[in-house]
Amino acid sequence: MLRFLPVAFVLCAVLAAVAVAADPSSGPAARPTAIAAQVPSLPLPAPATPPPAQTAPEPAPATSTAPAPAPPRSAPRLRSRAVGLPYRGKLARGIPLAPESDDYVTWDPVRRDSPNRAWRTYATDRLVALVQRVTRAFAVAHPGASRIAVGDLSLPRGGDFGPQYGGLGHGSHQNGLDVDLYYPRKDGCECPPLRPSEVDQVLAQDLVDRFVAAGAQYVFVGPHLRLTGPHRVVQKLVHHDDHMHVRIPNVSRSVR
Numbered sequence: 212m213l214r215f216l217p218v219a220f221v222l223c224a225v226l227a228a229v230a231v232a233a234d235p236s237s238g239p240a241a242r243p244t245a246i247a248a249q250v251p252s253l254p255l256p257a258p259a260t261p262p263p264a265q266t267a268p269e270p271a272p273a274t275s276t277a278p279a280p281a282p283p284r285s286a287p288r289l290r291s292r293a294v295g296l297p298y299r300g301k302l303a304r305g306i307p308l309a310p311e312s313d314d315y316v317t318w319d320p321v322r323r324d325s326p327n328r329a330w331r332t333y334a335t336d337r338l339v340a341l342v343q344r345v346t347r348a349f350a351v352a353h354p355g356a357s358r359i360a361v362g363d364l365s366l367p368r369g370g371d372f373g374p375q376y377g378g379l380g381h382g383s384h385q386n387g388l389d390v391d392l393y394y395p396r397k398d399g400c401e402c403p404p405l406r407p408s409e410v411d412q413v414l415a416q417d418l419v420d421r422f423v424a425a426g427a428q429y430v431f432v433g434p435h436l437r438l439t440g441p442h443r444v445v446q447k448l449v450h451h452d453d454h455m456h457v458r459i460p461n462v463s464r465s466v467r
């Protein structure tokens with residue numbers, strides 16, 4: 212019986228993949244409203260821990276006369292992997308950003324409500340940790356400020372995150388390296404600013420600076436704001452007057 216369990220596991224994975232591929236919400240003819248209703252049936256989150264088949268085998272004792280081996284240590288957790296490119300890629304072993312913390316709250320840009328739906332908040336473990344670290348430091352530096360509203364990251368397995376998932380969709384956000392963060396508002400609302408005049412540009416600039424210092428590859432900001440930074444990193448882009456888009460470098464190839 213046990214011999215068939217891995218086969219059953221693989222079959223489940225294959226069936227899940229087929230189900231995702233057959234999801235009608237990826238069809239270009241689907242209407243956004245209809246798709247929003249289908250969203251809860253979207254791909255389930257990837258398992259939090261890799262299946263046993265992916266763990267490294269325990270080493271054998273050096274000799275048969277050697278003392279009993281030390282208790283087996285748990286195999287190192289496999290890191291997330293950003294596959295391909297941010298605008299043409301996938302995400303392996305991504306993890307979701309928690310819905311909220313003392314320092315941030317997630318925001319659903321389609322429902323315009325908080326928290327965001329979990330399947331919109333997957334990313335590499337590095338990006339999740341970076342968002343947590345930067346928003347923590349921001350909160351410590353500005354104890355009176357509201358929490359940062361974090362928007363979309365990537366889908367559980369990455370891939371196209373276009374308008375079929377509601378709103379304008381994302382041209383990138385495909386391999387777990389991108390995150391949207393709404394600028395702090397002057398009125399303290401933990402929600403997106405509706406116009407540039409509502410943005411607290413001092414706090415927004417500080418948030419940009421912190422992501423630049425943390426190693427962001429790009430920070431895209433709105434053309435109607437006065438946000439600046441190193442030219443190669445901080446760039447103005449349309450549709451970014453209410454949020455900044457942060458992309459981190461892909462280090463998957465150089466790190467296990």
Ligand SMILES: [Zn+2]
Pocket residue numbers: 381384389390391455456457
């Ligand atoms: Zn974005």
